[in-house]
Amino acid sequence: MNRVILFVLDSVGIGALPDSEKFGDIGVNTLGNIAKSTDDFKIPNLRKLGIGNIDGVDYIEAAPSPIGAYGRSLEASNGKDTTTGHWEIAGLYIEQPFKTYPDGFPKYIIDEFEAKTGRKVLCNKPASGTVVLDELGEEHMKTGNPIVYTSADSVFQIAAHEDVIPLDELYRMCQIARDMLMGDDQVARVIARPFIGEPGNFQRTSNRRDYSIKPFQKTVLDYAKEAGLKVKAVGKIVDIYDGEGITDDVHTKDNMDGVDQTLNYMKADFEGILFTNLVDFDAKFGHRRDVAGYRNAIEEVDARLPELMGAMKANDLMIILADHGNDPAYKGTDHTREYIPLLIFGEQVKAGTNIGTRKTFADVAATVSDILGISSTPYGTSFKNEILK
Numbered sequence: 001m002n003r004v005i006l007f008v009l010d011s012v013g014i015g016a017l018p019d020s021e022k023f024g025d026i027g028v029n030t031l032g033n034i035a036k037s038t039d040d041f042k043i044p045n046l047r048k049l050g051i052g053n054i055d056g057v058d059y060i061e062a063a064p065s066p067i068g069a070y071g072r073s074l075e076a077s078n079g080k081d082t083t084t085g086h087w088e089i090a091g092l093y094i095e096q097p098f099k100t101y102p103d104g105f106p107k108y109i110i111d112e113f114e115a116k117t118g119r120k121v122l123c124n125k126p127a128s129g130t131v132v133l134d135e136l137g138e139e140h141m142k143t144g145n146p147i148v149y150t151s152a153d154s155v156f157q158i159a160a161h162e163d164v165i166p167l168d169e170l171y172r173m174c175q176i177a178r179d180m181l182m183g184d185d186q187v188a189r190v191i192a193r194p195f196i197g198e199p200g201n202f203q204r205t206s207n208r209r210d211y212s213i214k215p216f217q218k219t220v221l222d223y224a225k226e227a228g229l230k231v232k233a234v235g236k237i238v239d240i241y242d243g244e245g246i247t248d249d250v251h252t253k254d255n256m257d258g259v260d261q262t263l264n265y266m267k268a269d270f271e272g273i274l275f276t277n278l279v280d281f282d283a284k285f286g287h288r289r290d291v292a293g294y295r296n297a298i299e300e301v302d303a304r305l306p307e308l309m310g311a312m313k314a315n316d317l318m319i320i321l322a323d324h325g326n327d328p329a330y331k332g333t334d335h336t337r338e339y340i341p342l343l344i345f346g347e348q349v350k351a352g353t354n355i356g357t358r359k360t361f362a363d364v365a366a367t368v369s370d371i372l373g374i375s376s377t378p379y380g381t382s383f384k385n386e387i388l389k
């Protein structure tokens with residue numbers, strides 16, 4: 001096999017981890033609560049692959065003979081954010097959680113940011129990115145002051161209207177914050193959150209950009225690139241690794257564009273890794289606690305799986321997975337600590353293999369290394385021999 005496609009459905013968790021209570025999450029289940037919200041959940045393709053056959057997924061009818069291999073994984077790292085999830089998928093273990101700012105950023109950070117950007121800051125507290133626009137968007141438009149907010153994640157987010165602070169200036173401000181927020185004041189990500197529209201009708205745009213810290217160790221992506229293979233990234237993947245180990249990348253407008261760009265990269269003949277993140281599940285529906293919207297988004301992507309499966313070449317292996325949960329039926333607006341699904345598909349895959357419950361997402365990286373014949377990180381156990389014919 002010479003090409004692995006990692007297809008991340010951002011935040012599509014499948015049930016609470018044994019330690020979810022420590023993360024404030026009791027009885028959470030992103031996919032489960034969506035499935036239970038309707039008696040007509042249309043995910044025929046995920047079902048055929050075996051999503052209902054995964055251990056613990058008793059809320060979706062199992063397929064009599066699934067066409068994929070399937071399993072689930074615990075998150076070993078101490079966190080439930082996107083960076084932690086993706087870095088673990090790529091073979092790392094994050095013991096020390098990234099620093100969060102539940103009371104907003106200390107005054108000396110805000111002072112320095114204001115001095116360096118020449119603009120005063122609005123907000124400076126944890127907030128939902130859409131609610132904060134309703135609260136402060138108008139004032140931002142009047143004053144030109146950016147809205148700086150955080151969340152339960154390690155993030156410094158800057159929201160600004162595209163007509164008030166032009167995109168290139170917003171991106172420059174993010175870079176200023178990125179350079180400041182290292183070391184003791186580290187955040188995992190600085191995020192540009194541009195929006196358009198009028199008071200009462202603001203919309204965030206796809207010009208969002210994530211400025212991540214670099215992975216602190218080599219990932220499977222670095223090993224693939226060093227071996228001369230391609231590592232093509234779709235959506236915010238390139239940002240999550242700060243470009244490390246990526247050879248080509250494309251940002252996306254939305255989930256459907258993410259599928260299109262994945263198909264586009266699949267057409268080319270290359271060896272290595274194709275790594276996609278579909279973020280709408282999380283950003284548009286999970287954090288918004290929109291069960292019906294989340295359900296539609298899953299059905300929409302499910303309907304496009306036959307195209308992706310049809311575009312696969314003989315030497316391709318696809319793994320559909322997630323990076324954490326974001327149960328739209330749970331209280332609050334934060335991610336939820338959950339198992340992720342692993343659905344594995346390809347001509348060379350032994351259909352119907354149950355790979356059980358993996359102890360770390362890094363098993364994915366170990367498997368990718370094994371399949372591509374490249375170095376692996378110190379974490380994870382390959383399941384290659386279990387899934388290939």
Ligand SMILES: O=P(O)(O)O[C@H]1O[C@H](CO)[C@@H](O)[C@H]1O
Pocket residue numbers: 082127128129130150151152153154155157191193283287
């Ligand atoms: O509420 P919005 O702006 O969507 O922010 C959410 O998105 C951030 C990054 O994924 C999370 O930390 C959460 O705060």
Ligand SMILES: [Mn+2]
Pocket residue numbers: 010011081082282323324
């Ligand atoms: Mn995520």
Ligand SMILES: [Mn+2]
Pocket residue numbers: 082282283287335
């Ligand atoms: Mn999120």
